[in-house]
Amino acid sequence: MQNNSFDIENLPQPRVLESNDSEDLLHMLNADYSPAVIRGFANNWPLVNAAKHSDNALCEYLTSVASNAILPLIILPEATKGRMFYSDNLTSMNFQKAQGTLQQALGHMTHYANSDAKLAVDRVCVQSARIRDVLPKLESQLTNPCLPDTHPFIWLGNPVTVAPHFDEAHNIAIVAGGVRRFTLFPPEQIDNLYIGPIEQTPAGQPVSLIDLRNPDLSRFPKYAEAYRHGLSVELQPGDAIYIPSPWWHSVESQSKINVLVNYWWSGNYVSSALPFPMLIHAIQALKHLPKEQQDAWKHMLEHYVSNDDANHEHIPPSVRGILSSKNQNVINRAHQWLIQKLGR
Incomplete structure (x- = not known):
């Protein structure tokens, strides 16, 4: 109706x-x-x-x-x-x-x-x-x-x-x-x-x-x-x-x-920073896991994706890499790493 x-x-x-x-x-x-x-x-x-x-x-x-x-x-x-x-x-x-x-x-x-x-x-x-x-x-x-x-x-x-x-x-x-x-x-x-x-x-x-x-x-x-x-x-x-x-x-x-x-x-630096490809990969990687593992990865994502830098203050700023840096070299390395991992 x-x-x-x-x-x-x-x-x-x-x-x-x-x-x-x-x-x-x-x-x-x-x-x-x-x-x-x-x-x-x-x-x-x-x-x-x-x-x-x-x-x-x-x-x-x-x-x-x-x-x-x-x-x-x-x-x-x-x-x-x-x-x-x-x-x-x-x-x-x-x-x-x-x-x-x-x-x-x-x-x-x-x-x-x-x-x-x-x-x-x-x-x-x-x-x-x-x-x-x-x-x-x-x-x-x-x-x-x-x-x-x-x-x-x-x-x-x-x-x-x-x-x-x-x-x-x-x-x-x-x-x-x-x-x-x-x-x-x-x-x-x-x-x-x-x-x-x-x-x-x-x-x-x-x-x-x-x-x-x-x-x-x-x-x-x-x-x-x-x-x-x-x-x-x-x-x-x-x-x-x-x-x-x-x-x-x-x-x-x-x-x-x-x-x-x-x-x-958006302020994104490279194509691998786009959220939608990340969503597709998350569905592929996480959707069919047992609920307990899904819940575990939810905690992992919240920990690393959150803007709360207190989660990472125990790591010296010079080695935090992608967690805190907008340095183009760090971003390019992450981009190449993703290409290597997803393209194999």
Whole structure:
């Protein structure tokens, strides 16, 4: 039985920050481990101003700064209603992949936007393209005083919904064109979000199986508790949202043509510092151990991963190695050690 009473529009919004001072804003973002909305963060971007004028102006602006790079495209049949998700049996996806230039992608998106609503026209989107590769003239125009040295990514397409997922790094996402709704859940709600297969996913990270617009509580009864902790907000062009890792978040791009620019950062030094590969290896190494051994390794992880340096103060700082050092040489040695151990 379907249940339509859990409207995401009724959820409270994240905290809202208004500061335009970069140092003050970064301090406020980090002061609370929760999402935050920054209204008007990118109102001075030429891209945002073009989007506020019209879809045609937005597409013309993007075309003027595009390269001829080939992009991976996502094609969503109209039957999906724009929900980027699994097939019914969870063994494949409900969309197809293609390739094309940004100009070709914009042509497909414009065709959908201008089509009669009664026609079955496929929706198209571009997911997570590095701006310096596909829009090299654009990056210098995207001022971000919070993260001046971080390279941004761009997402654009017709109305598309991405299921709740997490990012391995902190995220500042800026709506540059169209309207988007973000719905977010704290990391501890993972048990109540019914996460799907961890290895085969729509876009790289595991996602919730719940349709937030039409949750089926007969299949997913614990979602009622997740909903109680949820947040949701609608963002206009120029608005930004900060999403700390690994908060769960769903994204609805609601306009006929939508553009998002985002910045990921985490302070990680090497690829082996990414948490998700660690999670996969932990599942492989620990999940099938007897409960007593699992409990023992939980204590081990808490001891070594905790930020409490008192656990290691009996070791001279000069030989603590990876336990306390951000020295690049120490980190590189750990990285190579992992490659050697996992690659054998």
